Amino acid sequence: MGKELKVFNIKQSNIRIEKMTPNSLRCFALLCLLVCGSEAWFALGTCGDKHYQKELQVCCGETIHFVMGNSYSCCGEKNYDSTTHKCQNGKIVERA
DSSP, X not given: OHHHHHTXXXXXXXXXXXXXXXXXXXXXXXHHHHHTOGGGOOTTSBOSTTSEETTTTEEOSSSEEEEETTEEEEEOGGGEETTTTEESTTOOEEOO
């Protein structure tokens, strides 16, 4: 089973995620590892169509995501500064 997970197609995984509602997929460690991939574990919330960022492959409670160093961060759309690529109003959430 471990070998199957390693060669699991990421695009198929994305399609699978998009068809789920945010409440239908809880980000428990094992479930996220199997469905989203190892980078999809996010400490605060659920992993659903609006909480999954395809490029970063992370679960998040908001819709805007960006990379800061080696960590993933996210913030609400209205709190995102596209020029600095950072959250405004101090609403920064780091992944676990």
